[in-house]
Amino acid sequence: MTEMTDDLSAPLGQKTQRRKRRFRLPFTAMQALAVLLGLFLVAFLAIALFTDNPFGGEPIARIALRPSAEDKAPASGAGKSEPAVKSASQAPSGDNKTVTIIDGSSGKRQDVVIGSGDSADKAGTDAAPAASMVGIDQRLLEKSKYGMIPVVADGLKPFTVYAADADRAKAAKMPVIAIVVGGLGVGAAKTTDAIMKLPPAVTLAFTPYGADPTKLAERARAQRHEILLQVPMEPFDYPDNDPGPQTLLTSLTPEQNIDRLHWHLSRIQGYAGIANFMGARFTAADTVMQPVIREAAKRGLGYLDDGSSPRSAAPALTAAQSMPFAKADFTIDAVPTSAEIDRTLVKLETLAKERGMAVGVASALPISIERLAAWIKTLDSRGIMLVPLTTAMLKSKSD
Template identity: 70%
Template sequence: MADTTDDLSTPLGQNPAPKRRFRLPFTLPQAAAVLLGSILVVFVGFVLFNHDPLGGEPAARIAIRQTVAPEDKSAAVPPASQPTSAAAVTAQPEAGRKTITIIDGSSGSRQDVVVAGADSDTAGGGAAPVTMAGIDPRLLEKSRYGMIPAVAADGLKPFKAYATGTDADRAKAATMPVIAIVVGGLGVGAAKTADAIMKLPPAVTLAFTPYGSDPGKLVEQARAQRHEILLQVPMEPYDYPDNDPGPQTLLTTLGTEQNIDRLHWHLSRFQGYVGLANFMGARFVAAATVMQPIIREAAKRGLGYLDDGSTPRSVAGQLAEGQAMPFAKADLTIDAVPTSVEIDKALARLEDLAKERGAAIGMASALPVSVERIGAWAKGLESRGVMLVPLTTEMLKSKSG
């Protein structure tokens, strides 16, 4: 029997029923619009309900090892087979550490350094701070970041207590021209710092930044070699943040309390220094409103201040005078052109300044060529009628003169 559904058997004048085709309930443009709308809703919800105040900012993970509190006697007691000693039963805190990258805006060079986290155990005030060897405990005050300098109850100041010049040296310096050399940027790069400590004459003052992985150990080595120590405090340059001195930089955009808090972090990084010096900071040191509280805080803690001389507009000198604190300003940078010939010329200019005015100060970095030329120059300096002295000796002579 013929299939009545084929075209030949269909009566004339009647159209066959059309075949049903599957159709999507929406068009492709409609689907794309729904997908994009869903993504937008998810993004807006994330922004509104994700309470992350640092969203989008660079982040660093800090590993903090939890130590046994001194109060937990059961955990602090050593095994019976272990001899009991102060070192065995006392738990020392181990601060959290993080790696930061310092970028030089002028050259684009990057340098990774490891520093203690600002929120370590010592920051909370719950752990006993570690004191460096040879530090007078009377000259320390506990802050939320650790121990920072203070004037002793009897009036003794860190500036005097940690000065390396003797009374005999100061008496001799009063009778002849003197030069103080300050080598800065130390603490970042242990090998470079160790070379400066061991190869430079003891009368050369060493300035440490707060960013080394263990600055206290290097400062102890420097003090053991009779070098006088300065702490370089990172301050805002004009091209900040393209040229970033590092974490906890003092900024003109911050309030007084914030900058003082950052200063305390720097002050706690190591101990035994006679004063502060600016690390960069052309914009900051020229702004009296932000610089004055820093100078006042340093003076209150018995410290001196060295201006590196790189900014003619610096107000540090007049502010320090108002606080009656020891102050000095560098006359020139010895290795602005880091070649042996130019360094020798700069040292010769420094001698001429000292003979003309009675005292002069030169700044340098710890480049191998700088360390080598300063060491060679210093050997015959006194035979030429000029004395190499620590920075505090130059400061006291200039003040008395």
């Protein structure tokens, strides 16, 4: 009956085609996507709940240590397991390796020496002083939760002990210039250039960042450079302009800023003083700057103000603490061209002759190092003495 009806209603001369039934899925695409997402979430929760991974997926390093015969032998009081790193104490001295462990949340660094008897036994302690810190007076180190930080001991101060050698009697009788090259520690190539191409009388300032600031700082001291530590402080346009992790901030309490200062102080050893790294807002605020200056003075350090903020409270605050102090008169490479650098160096000479002392700061740009190295060779003929920053600070204090 249906076919007859179709034939009667169809146009004359045309055959009708039967409609094909389309196959339909019992669910929609959105429903399928929802099911897949649900399965993924269930799998993720199962892994998180039932997988024993205390590192939360962070990359880890495993070191295989082969115990010596002595370690394998049973000892009295058996039953207590010895630390795994103890077996490394018998390794030949030529096989010594240093592993640096960095806490991702706090930035704390811990150097563990594998293969050295003394250091290996201390591997579990916080920031045990590395045996390679040549020339570091262990009496002037104090343990903090971040590592070793400077301290005054036996009447000795880091400012005095780590000041570079200089003829201070001669410096007292003639115009002197101190040059501080900063921003070191980040970028091994530029840091090495500054260390090797500039004479020992140039003071080098290290930031607390970089892959291995300790090694580079030790190399600088081995070349008889005096070194400073640059402490990142809050600029006016923070956080758009961020000096880096653990920056000292005006919004923090004095205790929090001191805690951050200790983190920075632990990054390298053997520095005579600290300097601000940025910090126009922070250095201008007496209430937050005073505890930092007081803490640094208590630890026997000097302070360099890089001169970038005319409102800095550092001169008055350091004077109140009888703290060695200097303020940079010129940023030598504010305009990093040969002509402008040479022009600024002439201004530095003029000021030194007028006032008896001048301080210039620069970064470790190749052009800056090149022009400084050439200019320094001419100073003797101009009747000006290049001195480390500590010598300039002491001369300023005696004038």
